[in-house]
Amino acid sequence: MAKSTIVLDEIDRRILRLLQQDGRIAVTLLAEQVGLSATPCLRRIRRLEEAGVIARYAAVVEPSRVGLPIQAFVQVALSSHAEEVAAAFHKALAARGEVIAAYAMSGGMDYMLHVVAADFEAYADFALKALLRMPGVKETRSSFVLMALKPPGAVPV
Amino acid sequence: MAKSTIVLDEIDRRILRLLQQDGRIAVTLLAEQVGLSATPCLRRIRRLEEAGVIARYAAVVEPSRVGLPIQAFVQVALSSHAEEVAAAFHKALAARGEVIAAYAMSGGMDYMLHVVAADFEAYADFALKALLRMPGVKETRSSFVLMALKPPGAVPV
DNA sequence: CCTGAAATTGCCGCTAA
DNA sequence: TTAGCGGCAATTTCAGG
Numbered sequence: 001m002a003k004s005t006i007v008l009d010e011i012d013r014r015i016l017r018l019l020q021q022d023g024r025i026a027v028t029l030l031a032e033q034v035g036l037s038a039t040p041c042l043r044r045i046r047r048l049e050e051a052g053v054i055a056r057y058a059a060v061v062e063p064s065r066v067g068l069p070i071q072a073f074v075q076v077a078l079s080s081h082a083e084e085v086a087a088a089f090h091k092a093l094a095a096r097g098e099v100i101a102a103y104a105m106s107g108g109m110d111y112m113l114h115v116v117a118a119d120f121e122a123y124a125d126f127a128l129k130a131l132l133r134m135p136g137v138k139e140t141r142s143s144f145v146l147m148a149l150k151p152p153g154a155v156p157v
Numbered sequence: 158m159a160k161s162t163i164v165l166d167e168i169d170r171r172i173l174r175l176l177q178q179d180g181r182i183a184v185t186l187l188a189e190q191v192g193l194s195a196t197p198c199l200r201r202i203r204r205l206e207e208a209g210v211i212a213r214y215a216a217v218v219e220p221s222r223v224g225l226p227i228q229a230f231v232q233v234a235l236s237s238h239a240e241e242v243a244a245a246f247h248k249a250l251a252a253r254g255e256v257i258a259a260y261a262m263s264g265g266m267d268y269m270l271h272v273v274a275a276d277f278e279a280y281a282d283f284a285l286k287a288l289l290r291m292p293g294v295k296e297t298r299s300s301f302v303l304m305a306l307k308p309p310g311a312v313p314v
Numbered sequence: 315c316c317t318g319a320a321a322t323t324g325c326c327g328c329t330a331a
Numbered sequence: 332t333t334a335g336c337g338g339c340a341a342t343t344t345c346a347g348g
Contacts, residue, residue, distance in 0.1 A: 068312060
């Protein structure tokens, strides 16, 4: 996982596009579609993995199909930005599985969280009993997802 | 991709957890880790795929490593909620690769977008020239990601 | 192109309703 | 007894050299 920026040519980009669509595609098939034979194609894939361009491979699980139909985005403001407070808050976030993504943000609110829950009761429990009691939390603002127009998808390469 | 809710037992959940961590894990190895032999394990995986629990497999690409270090969440309000307007807006969104996720939301703003860009200029181009001119867009509010604390991760199963 | 390993399929046995 | 689930073995396909 080298930090350096890597130069991608058009073939690398095509490989990335295809692997984002289907992370389990056989190298043989992938190679065919980008106009290489398997060996150099595999070399490129390894290079992309080692450079950290491909962070990992994952099965994309549909939350609504595993009993988690409620999704929300929550903006959070902290009352203090002292390092210990932020660190404790980060740790508290990390321990919560329902927080599937978390970002520190610019602007009025300090964080943006993407949260899933089984129902509104479970969400309320999270928002009131867990989140609001996390270290330093001053204010939260929840919005619920009504419909996913574009489910978390591919990065344009 | 059946719509019906599917019953997951503890082994299914373990399979899902492992596949979310590593979507390319060999079935043989996966089977070992969940205490099955390869055949029934593979059968379960197929079942989860067919039920739409596993929507797809994907290589997770690090945006900052492919020249897209800027990430923003944008809330969008439409001036009209007429069906044609919304549909035209959805179509316009779909055509924009930098929008990596889009949701219709409850609350004051109608949509939440997750956007990536190469730099602020590219972001400004998107926000001013593309987004604001999309059908029905009344108001937008952008917040930038300063740091990803929890990059889009696993759904808790 | 070759070799070993993995995925996949057919077939059989066990168990619980 | 039958539907459901797991395992073994044979075959095909793939990864990696």
